[in-house]
Amino acid sequence: MLDYWNEYPKIQENLIQVKKLISQRLVINNKSIEEAITKFSSTGGKMIRPALFFLFADFGNKKDQEQLVKIAASLELLHSATLVHDDIIDDSPTRRGMPSIQSRFGKDVAVYTGDFMYTSYFELLAECMSQTPFLLKNAQSMKKVLQGELTQMAGTFNPDQTIKDYLRNINGKTAELIRLSCHEGAYFGGADEKLQSRAKRIGSAIGLAFQVYDDILNFSLELGNEQKPILTDVQQGIFTLPLLIARDEQPVIIRPYLEKPETLSQQELIQLALYVDKFGGIAGALKFAENLTQKALTEIQELPEGKSKEILKKVATQLLERSY
Amino acid sequence: MLDYWNEYPKIQENLIQVKKLISQRLVINNKSIEEAITKFSSTGGKMIRPALFFLFADFGNKKDQEQLVKIAASLELLHSATLVHDDIIDDSPTRRGMPSIQSRFGKDVAVYTGDFMYTSYFELLAECMSQTPFLLKNAQSMKKVLQGELTQMAGTFNPDQTIKDYLRNINGKTAELIRLSCHEGAYFGGADEKLQSRAKRIGSAIGLAFQVYDDILNFSLELGNEQKPILTDVQQGIFTLPLLIARDEQPVIIRPYLEKPETLSQQELIQLALYVDKFGGIAGALKFAENLTQKALTEIQELPEGKSKEILKKVATQLLERSY
Numbered sequence: 001m002l003d004y005w006n007e008y009p010k011i012q013e014n015l016i017q018v019k020k021l022i023s024q025r026l027v028i029n030n031k032s033i034e035e036a037i038t039k040f041s042s043t044g045g046k047m048i049r050p051a052l053f054f055l056f057a058d059f060g061n062k063k064d065q066e067q068l069v070k071i072a073a074s075l076e077l078l079h080s081a082t083l084v085h086d087d088i089i090d091d092s093p094t095r096r097g098m099p100s101i102q103s104r105f106g107k108d109v110a111v112y113t114g115d116f117m118y119t120s121y122f123e124l125l126a127e128c129m130s131q132t133p134f135l136l137k138n139a140q141s142m143k144k145v146l147q148g149e150l151t152q153m154a155g156t157f158n159p160d161q162t163i164k165d166y167l168r169n170i171n172g173k174t175a176e177l178i179r180l181s182c183h184e185g186a187y188f189g190g191a192d193e194k195l196q197s198r199a200k201r202i203g204s205a206i207g208l209a210f211q212v213y214d215d216i217l218n219f220s221l222e223l224g225n226e227q228k229p230i231l232t233d234v235q236q237g238i239f240t241l242p243l244l245i246a247r248d249e250q251p252v253i254i255r256p257y258l259e260k261p262e263t264l265s266q267q268e269l270i271q272l273a274l275y276v277d278k279f280g281g282i283a284g285a286l287k288f289a290e291n292l293t294q295k296a297l298t299e300i301q302e303l304p305e306g307k308s309k310e311i312l313k314k315v316a317t318q319l320l321e322r323s324y
Numbered sequence: 325m326l327d328y329w330n331e332y333p334k335i336q337e338n339l340i341q342v343k344k345l346i347s348q349r350l351v352i353n354n355k356s357i358e359e360a361i362t363k364f365s366s367t368g369g370k371m372i373r374p375a376l377f378f379l380f381a382d383f384g385n386k387k388d389q390e391q392l393v394k395i396a397a398s399l400e401l402l403h404s405a406t407l408v409h410d411d412i413i414d415d416s417p418t419r420r421g422m423p424s425i426q427s428r429f430g431k432d433v434a435v436y437t438g439d440f441m442y443t444s445y446f447e448l449l450a451e452c453m454s455q456t457p458f459l460l461k462n463a464q465s466m467k468k469v470l471q472g473e474l475t476q477m478a479g480t481f482n483p484d485q486t487i488k489d490y491l492r493n494i495n496g497k498t499a500e501l502i503r504l505s506c507h508e509g510a511y512f513g514g515a516d517e518k519l520q521s522r523a524k525r526i527g528s529a530i531g532l533a534f535q536v537y538d539d540i541l542n543f544s545l546e547l548g549n550e551q552k553p554i555l556t557d558v559q560q561g562i563f564t565l566p567l568l569i570a571r572d573e574q575p576v577i578i579r580p581y582l583e584k585p586e587t588l589s590q591q592e593l594i595q596l597a598l599y600v601d602k603f604g605g606i607a608g609a610l611k612f613a614e615n616l617t618q619k620a621l622t623e624i625q626e627l628p629e630g631k632s633k634e635i636l637k638k639v640a641t642q643l644l645e646r647s648y
Contacts, residue, residue: 028471030478085439088412089432108413109477111435115409116470118439122446123463130454139447146440147352153432154354 004046008311014054014072015047021073025120036101037113040080045096048319049075049177052206053185055315056199058308062190067128071188074124074138075181081117082145082177084110090236134184141180148172157237159258163244167208170215175207182206195303202299206316209292215240216285221273231269234261241288246281254279293317328370332635338378338396339371345397349444360425361437364404369420372643373399373501376530377509379639380523382632386514391452395512398448398462399505405441406469406501408434414560458508465504472496481561483582487568491532494539499531506530519627526623530640533616539564540609543597555593558585565612570605578603617641 002019005012023038050072057068086092087100088110094100102110129135152169155161182203186196218233219242233240239247239258247254257264257272264272276282296316303309326343329336347362374396381392410416411424412434418424426434453459476493479485506527510520542557543566557564563571563582571578581588581596588596600606620640627633 029475033474033478085435088435107431109474111409111412111438112470112473112477114435115438115442116467116474118442119463119466119470123460123467126460126463130459135454135459136447136450139443139450142443143440143447146436146443149436150357150433150440151353153436154357 002047005051010307011051011054011311014069015050017069018047018050018072018076021069022077022120025073025077025124026117028116033105033109033113036104037084037117039098040084040095040101045079047076049079049181051315052178052203052312053181055308055312056182056185056191057189058306059186059195059199059304060188060190062188064188068188070124070128071184074121075177075184077117077121077124078142079177081114081121082149084114084117088114129188132187134187137180137183141176144172144176146172148174148176152238156239157261159239159247159255161239161244163241163248166239166241166244170208170211171204174211175204178207178210179203198299198302202296202312202316205292205296205299206319209289209296210319212241212285212289212292216242216282216289219243219273219276219282221270230266231273234258234269234272235264237261241285242276242281244281245284246276246279249279249281250275326371329375334631335375335378335635338393339374341393342371342374342396342400345393346401346444349397349401349448350441352440357429357433357437360428361408361441363422364408364419364425371400373403373505375639376502376527377505379632379636380506380509380515381513382630383510383519383523383628384512384514386512388512392512394448394452395508398445399501399508401441401445401448402466403501405438405445406473408438408441412438453512456511458511461504461507465500468496468500470496472498472500476562480563481585483563483571483579485563485568487565487572490563490565490568494532494535495528498535499528502531502534503527522623522626526620526636526640529616529620529623530643533613533620534643536565536609536613536616540566540606540613543567543600543606545594545597554590555597558582558593558596559588561585565609566600566605568605569608570600570603573603573605574599 002012002015005015026034026038028034028037053072053075054068057063083095084101087095088102088107091102092100093103100110101113105113125135125138129138148169148171151165152173155165155169179200180203182199183196186199191199215233218231218240221230234243234257243254243258247258253275254272257268257275293316297313300309300312300316303312326336326339329339350358350362352358352361377396377399378392381387407419408425411419412426412431415426416424417427424434425437429437449459449462453462472493472495475489476497479489479493503524504527506523507520510523515523539557542555542564545554558567558581567578567582571582577599578596581592581599617640621637624633624636624640627636
């Protein structure tokens with residue numbers, strides 16, 4: 001998936017170095033697990049977090065390439081660890097087009113594999129940022145991510161969940177790490193404090209918008225078919241923005257669906273998706289995400305001119321047009 | 325279980341402070357989960373790791389009580405996190421006489437709860453040891469623990485596992501953290517390097533011996549009865565020292581039991597336990613553990629005179645007499 005960065009050879013080259021470092025770090029005494037986790041954490045996604053990190057690092061004048069690669073790798077490793085653990089929880093058969101660690105090796109290996117990735121992440125931080133405030137910031141970020149996950153967990157199947165609850169959860173579970181990636185890029189690249197704050201705000205907006213777009217996609221009927229389950233979030237008791245907007249608009253019609261969502265038939269799920277659209281849930285969520293995207297673009301506009309600014313503009317727009 | 329320390333009020337007082345700090349750190353936005361994890365990580369065990377830490381801290385002359393309490397808490401939190409994740413893997417219904425996190429709240433909450441504890445551990449380290457070599461040492465220790473767990477996982481159901489494999493695994497999964505507790509105690513208490521090295525060796529010996537005794541207990545027929553499963557390790561494909569010694573002694577008789585251990589009947593398991601005893605597996609493992617205990621006591625004898633030395637002697641003997 002690094003093909004995504006074909007047009008940006010400098011970023012691509014940096015990400016290849018990150019991949020290489022990750023493989024070197026994930027060494028364990030079992031070749032098949034080692035291969036699976038290395039593949040998983042280095043070939044799967046677009047590596048958005050390290051890419052944002054390098055883009056923001058470009059606005060500074062301090063360049064310690066070895067340190068930058070380590071920090072970028074730490075961000076991807078932390079993200080990968082959360083994915084491995086998420087797959088246990090969702091019983092996901094696949095991830096990034098490959099069998100998930102847990103479906104291939106069992107949940108036992110998956111639990112420890114995720115833990116092992118957390119550890120490698122922690123080791124990288126200990127090596128390269130112990131003298132900076134970002135060691136503690138990382139611990140606090142990781143705590144926020146997990147508080148977001150736990151609070152979302154605890155709130156599943158709650159038909160009275162508020163939009164505020166939803167926003168707080170996604171601010172933790174998704175936006176926090178993207179915000180940290182941008183902030184660390186600016187800091188470790190040597191940008192000034194004003195630019196660091198801007199990087200954080202851009203990261204927040206991109207992170208939140210990304211999650212909202214992703215949640216909207218889950219209501220798309222085109223993506224579901226008879227073979228494929230639809231509205232999987234709803235069935236798992238995870239009530240996201242489109243649904244919450246529709247519920248607040250027409251509680252009498254929508255709320256009954258949220259009482260026992262795991263028992264809804266295919267027919268009822270389709271009806272619910274149509275209602276969510278009809279009562280403005282999709283439009284409202286889209287509007288919300290577009291505002292965030294606009295906010296990110298306005299802030300990006302204020303960055304110093306240059307290649308990185310242009311790439312950030314393109315990437316923010318593309319990423320937020322459709323989920324990945 | 326802090327009653328165990330009734331005779332040692334100073335240690336008990338320190339451990340109460342550790343419990344308090346842990347409760348303060350494990351704050352999440354859900355009261356029932358928060359209560360369960362706080363209870364779990366502060367009321368359950370004997371808190372052996374923080375206790376060993378404080379005992380060794382006593383041999384130095386540098387006393388920053390706040391820092392010591394934080395580090396002791398980090399050791400207990402790391403241990404608790406591994407227990408929460410172990411219970412997912414074993415599907416354990418109980419832990420420390422209470423329902424396990426996963427049986428009470430489900431594996432989803434248990435995965436994130438363990439992760440959340442790791443994070444709180446990491447946060448404590450970031451706060452109080454970022455200027456010392458122990459930040460990196462902690463990351464490396466945690467990596468060893470997980471490599472031990474993963475290697476053991478990968479080696480389950482392997483009838484040709486060697487005694488060397490077994491020792492390497494328990495050196496990682498159990499001894500590492502106990503060794504770290506003793507080493508950190510000596511270092512952060514301000515003891516000299518010679519005493520730090522001794523603390524490490526004592527921790528290694530105690531940690532290994534403890535695990536071997538624990539593994540021997542799993543072969544005790546008295547502990548099993550018709551209601552309670554026996555030889556649970558064997559049934560899960562975990563082949564420990566008593567079994568490996570007996571297999572090496574009488575491969576023709578023992579090895580067939582290791583081919584499909586999950587299919588063995590109650591009768592066959594009892595027969596296997598009797599064989600392991602008959603062919604010297606229990607005696608051999610006991611001898612091995614006793615040698616380690618003796619090694620620990622000989623090293624403890626070399627420590628400076630004082631209350632801590634006396635307590636260490638008693639504790640090492642008691643702990644290693646029977647598992648806990």
